[in-house]
Amino acid sequence: MDKSKLRNKSLIIRRDLENKVVKSNIIVNKILNxxxxxxxxxxxxxxxxxxEVDIKQLIDVAIKENKVVCLPRVINDKEMCFIKISSFSExxxxxxxxxxxxxxxxxxxxxxxxxxxxxxxxCFDESYNRLGYGRGYYDRYLINTKGYKIGVTxxxxxxxxxxxxxxxxxxxxxxxIKD
Numbered sequence: 001m002d003k004s005k006l007r008n009k010s011l012i013i014r015r016d017l018e019n020k021v022v023k024s025n026i027i028v029n030k031i032l033n034x035x036x037x038x039x040x041x042x043x044x045x046x047x048x049x050x051x052e053v054d055i056k057q058l059i060d061v062a063i064k065e066n067k068v069v070c071l072p073r074v075i076n077d078k079e080m081c082f083i084k085i086s087s088f089s090e091x092x093x094x095x096x097x098x099x100x101x102x103x104x105x106x107x108x109x110x111x112x113x114x115x116x117x118x119x120x121x122x123c124f125d126e127s128y129n130r131l132g133y134g135r136g137y138y139d140r141y142l143i144n145t146k147g148y149k150i151g152v153t154x155x156x157x158x159x160x161x162x163x164x165x166x167x168x169x170x171x172x173x174x175x176x177i178k179d
Contacts, residue, residue, distance in 0.1 A: 001094065001163070002165070003164070003165065004011075004134075006122075006123065006131060006164065007122055007131060007133070007134065009032050009125040010131065010157055011122065012124040013156050013157060014052075014122070014154065014156075014157060015051055016050045017051070017154055017156060020051065020053075020054065020154070021054065022179075023053075023098045023154050023155075023179040024048075024053050024054035024055070024179075025057070026179040027053050027055075027152050027154075027178065027179050028054075028055055028057050028058045030177050031055075031118065031150065031152070031177060032058070032060055032061060034150070034177075036115075036116050036148045036150065036175075037062075037116060038116075039115075039117060040067065040115040040116035040148075041052045041055045041068060041115065042067070042068040042070070042109065042113050042114050042115050042116075043067050043068065043069055043070070043114065043115065043116045043117075043118070044070050044071075044072070044082045044109075044114045044116065044117040044118070044147065045058065045059050045062065045063055045069060045070070045071055045118050046071060046118065046119070047059075047071055047091060047098065047100070047122050048120065049098060049100040049120075050093070052120045053120060053152045053153060053154065055118060055152065056088075058106060058118065059071075059088075063085075063086060063087065065167075068084055068109065069084065069085055069086070070082035070083055070084045070085065070101075070107075070114065071083060071085055071091070071100065071101050072100065072137070072141075073075065073094060073095075073100040073101050073103060074094060074095035074096070074098075074100065074124060074137065077135075078136075078137075078140065079087065079137075079141075080137045080141055081104065081108050081109075081111075081141075082108070082109045082111065082114060082141075083100075083101035083102075083104065083107045083108055084101075084107040084108075084109055085101050086105075090102055111141065111147075112139070112145065112146060114145065114147040115146075115147050116147055116148050116150065117142070117145070117147050117148070117149045118150050118152060119138060119149055119150065119151050119152070119153055119173065120132075120151075120152060121152075121153060122141055122156070122157065123153060123157040123159060123163075123164065124151045124153050124157070124158055124159070124164070124173065124176045124178075125158070125159040125160060125161060125162065125163040125164045126158075126159070126160055126161040126162075126163075127161045127162050127164070127166070127172070128151075128172040128173045128174070128175075128176065129162075129163075129164035129170065129172060130151050130164070130170070130171070130172070130173055131164045136169065137172045138171065139169050139170055140169075142171040143169075143171065148174050148175070149156055149171070149172075149173045149174045149175075150173065150174065150176070150177055151173040151175070151176045151177070152176070152177050152178070153176060153177075153178050154178060154179055155178040155179050158176065158178045
């Protein structure tokens with residue numbers, strides 16, 4: 001299935017899923033028990049869209065544990081950066097109607113310092129491939145990063161090996177956590 005069809009199929013599956021709050025809590029609890037989360041000091045997270053895995057609770061825990069929490073901010077039509085936050089009050093509606101950190105150059109975290117990334121996607125497969133929204137922000141950002149990459153998804157959006165046809169610029173995850 002080509003990426004466009006798989007994207008549309010995944011959006012429908014995700015929109016129609018029930019119990020997303022319960023499923024998100026299961027995923028968050030799994031991450032909290034991950035050695036990669038517990039050992040990481042600087043973590044790249046994301047603020048969830050309406051139907052995405054809701055990790056706001058994970059952001060809260062990481063802040064309370066005095067981890068350096070950074071969220072993505074779109075800079076232009078090709079680039080994003082991760083900016084350190086210490087509370088949700090530091091967010092504003094940004095690109096694509098997504099909550100992003102307010103831009104503060106002093107709080108931009110060098111991507112080489114981020115030890116763990118928790119990454120959203122429309123779907124993932126058993127080959128550790130990720131399908132996003134098609135703009136390529138994460139794939140461009142994650143090139144040459146050392147941080148461990150965990151994709152998060154609902155089990156209904158986790159497909160068989162090589163379902164997602166990965167291109168040369170697509171970045172694979174190191175692990176995928178689902179409910």
